[in-house]
Amino acid sequence: MKSAITLAQVPEASAGPFVFHQALPDSFALAASLGFDAVELFLPGPHFIDVAKIKSMAAAHTLDIAAVGTGAGMVQHGLSLTDGDPAKRAEALDFVLSMIDFGGQLGAPAILGSMQGKWGGEISQEQSLAWLTEALQACNERAGRHGVNFIYEPLNRYETNQFNHLAPAAQYLASHNLDHTVLLADLFHMNIEELDLGEAIRAAGAKVGHVHFADSNRQAIGFGHTEMSSVITALRETNYDGYLSAEIFPLPSPETAAAQTIKAFQELTS
Numbered sequence: 216m217k218s219a220i221t222l223a224q225v226p227e228a229s230a231g232p233f234v235f236h237q238a239l240p241d242s243f244a245l246a247a248s249l250g251f252d253a254v255e256l257f258l259p260g261p262h263f264i265d266v267a268k269i270k271s272m273a274a275a276h277t278l279d280i281a282a283v284g285t286g287a288g289m290v291q292h293g294l295s296l297t298d299g300d301p302a303k304r305a306e307a308l309d310f311v312l313s314m315i316d317f318g319g320q321l322g323a324p325a326i327l328g329s330m331q332g333k334w335g336g337e338i339s340q341e342q343s344l345a346w347l348t349e350a351l352q353a354c355n356e357r358a359g360r361h362g363v364n365f366i367y368e369p370l371n372r373y374e375t376n377q378f379n380h381l382a383p384a385a386q387y388l389a390s391h392n393l394d395h396t397v398l399l400a401d402l403f404h405m406n407i408e409e410l411d412l413g414e415a416i417r418a419a420g421a422k423v424g425h426v427h428f429a430d431s432n433r434q435a436i437g438f439g440h441t442e443m444s445s446v447i448t449a450l451r452e453t454n455y456d457g458y459l460s461a462e463i464f465p466l467p468s469p470e471t472a473a474a475q476t477i478k479a480f481q482e483l484t485s
């Protein structure tokens with residue numbers, strides 16, 4: 216397993232669960248100095264910075280790019296793949312595809328989190344799932360062309376009503392032949408929704424392709440009360456070799472949250 220830490224450059228997400236918000240050269244340097252293997256990027260969009268600049272910062276600090284988020288489409292533009300307005304849905308899909316292209320040039324997968332939207336009101340669950348499936352098929356195909364995965368993230372009930380649990384999401388991906396799409400096991404969302412974190416990981420098995428490494432209160436692992444040894448055992452049993460990426464609040468400070476994360480990562484994975 217490999218360590219990663221989140222770097223955000225989206226002003227609307229300044230209070231969100233991201234560790235470093237400094238300019239990217241400083242954030243890359245901080246991540247490298249603490250010994251992380253990779254960074255996960257939360258950017259306003261694909262035109263925020265040249266791919267070549269990211270590549271050169273990553274090379275200079277021997278950091279990989281673990282993944283790129285797409286949530287700016289929601290927090291900055293109010294976009295969702297399951298919006299009732301077809302023009303908004305198309306705009307949302309263009310945004311996610313453009314982030315898949317951006318990440319693809321870095322060998323990094325894009326993540327679908329908040330942009331999956333919700334059903335309700337005039338939109339039935341069946342209709343919403345049909346739109347989500349259509350979008351996931353397009354994202355799966357685009358990621359496959361780049362030779363990377365696409366990452367779908369079940370969220371807790373307060374953020375989506377599409378998929379809140381890993382096991383049904385894994386079955387859904389398999390039954391729709393979404394073979395380049397993997398699941399994000401965000402331990403914060405799972406702490407709210409899953410009966411047993413280790414069992415949920417085992418049930419999703421090889422479909423788990425990324426982990427958001429967050430304690431029960433969305434702080435660094437060790438600053439909350441999630442029992443982590445059974446989580447790590449389950450990840451080992453399913454031969455998980457991806458990232459444990461800290462998508463957490465920068466509390467009590469970004470530096471302390473990051474230092475605690477790498478300490479917990481080393482203790483749990485050594």
Ligand code: LER
Pocket residue numbers: 286326328329368370374401427462
């Ligand atoms: C995104 O990774 C996530 O976990 C969501 O809670 C963002 O709001």
Ligand code: MN
Pocket residue numbers: 328368401427462
């Ligand atoms: Mn997450």
